[in-house]
Structure formats: C-alpha cells, structure tokens
Amino acid sequence: MTLLEVKDLSSGYGAVPVLREVNLEVPQGTITAVLGANGAGKTTLLRTLTGLVKPTGGRVAFNGTDLRGCKVEDYVQRGIAHVPEGRGVVAELTVEENLRLGGLWRKDRADAKKATDEVYELFEPLARRRRSLGHQLSGGERQMLAVGRALIARPRLLLLDEPSLGLAPKVTAQIMALLRSLRDSTGLTVLLVEQNVRSALSIADQGVVMSLGRVVMTTDADRLRDDESLRHAYLGF
Incomplete structure (x- = not known):
C-alpha cells in the first residue's frame, strides 16, 4: 500500500523555483532515503510535504487523502511528523x-x-x-x-532531514538502527533525507535520487548501494 503519493509537485521560494514536477511514492511500513547533492531540493521537498512551503503545482496525497488546503498544524493530527535539519530542540x-x-x-x-x-x-x-x-x-x-x-x-509517517548531521559515527549508527527497529516493530514509515549515503542505504528499502529539483532515479536501496556504476552516475562515489 502506498502511504504517501507525490504527483508532479513543484514549489519554491517567491519567484525562485526549487522543486520541478517531483513524482514519488512511499510504501507503507518502509524506509525511503532521499539522496542527492546540496541544492538538489531535498529539504524543500520535506518542507513542501508538511505545508511549510506552499506548492505551485502538483498534488500530495497521504493515505489516499489530498493534503492541498491543509493547515500546517493539521499534518501532525493526520499522522505526519517532521524532524527538521538542525533538530529543532527548544534550548530553554x-x-x-x-x-x-x-x-x-x-x-x-x-x-x-x-x-x-x-x-x-x-x-x-x-x-x-x-x-x-x-x-x-x-x-x-x-x-x-x-x-x-x-x-x-x-505518527504513521516520519520525515527526517539530515539526522546524522554533525554526529559521531557511533551515534549515527544508533539513530539508523533505531529507525530500522521502529519500521520492523511498529510499521512506522520513514522518509529520510540524508547526506551520509552509506548509512541511509544500509537501512532503506528504496532510494530516491534528486538533482536540481527533480527526481532522476528511484530504485531498490540494495541495487543503488551495490551497483558501483549507478553510484558513480548518480551519487558521485
């Protein structure tokens, strides 16, 4: 079952377009890793999916329901949680x-x-x-x-933006292991934006590669991790 469906999604900041007709499906109970270079549009994708950035075109459906017109606060009550880059902890x-x-x-x-x-x-x-x-x-x-x-x-869907940023490798491994455990034990669905490609692909079910605001490839995480030619072509290593 597809929990999140993104169809021809476009968005940006003011007159500056960032996402260009993005198509994406996230199956229920899976981890999807969104990969790509800085500036590919990964963070903007998550912000658009949770209403923080307004789309200029396209459609987002969660559990079969169109999210257009939802207020930002409605997303949590519908079962979507977003952990932004920078962690968002209230320091005081x-x-x-x-x-x-x-x-x-x-x-x-x-x-x-x-x-x-x-x-x-x-x-x-x-x-x-x-x-x-x-x-x-x-x-x-x-x-x-x-x-x-x-x-x-x-939440039914957890959106994570760069959870390993600035963390020691041991802590990164613990976070990734937790996500895999939550998927397996509770059926939590995860959409993971991550610069640490190897860590992300080690727990993901599918990989989505973005470049210049577009999805250029969607495939099994195992295939993306094991196929050296694909990694060189799309991820640069």
Missing part, C-alpha cells in the same frame, strides 16, 4: 518539557504519558537527563530528543 526547556510539547494536542493523556515512557526506554540517555535543559545536551542527545518528541505524536 528541559528534556521532559520538550517531550511534552510533542503531545500537547493529544486528547488521550494516558497514551501520551505511555508514549513518553516509551521514548525514555528507546533513548536511555534522555531518561537520565530528563531535567537537563536543551542547551546542555550533546548533539546526539539533541537528535534523540527531536526524534523522540516526534514519536510521541504516534
């Missing part, structure tokens, strides 16, 4: 307060509390530092907090 709030933000809109307070407890189980460093302020955390802990806050909303 504690870990516990940051996590509480992820469940503010939820009416089921008991399940929101259960989801918070699950995040602490997933990320043991956060459990130990629940009363620490955001600015006191390491880069890896801030990334864990940003992902954890998104998970409290119990």
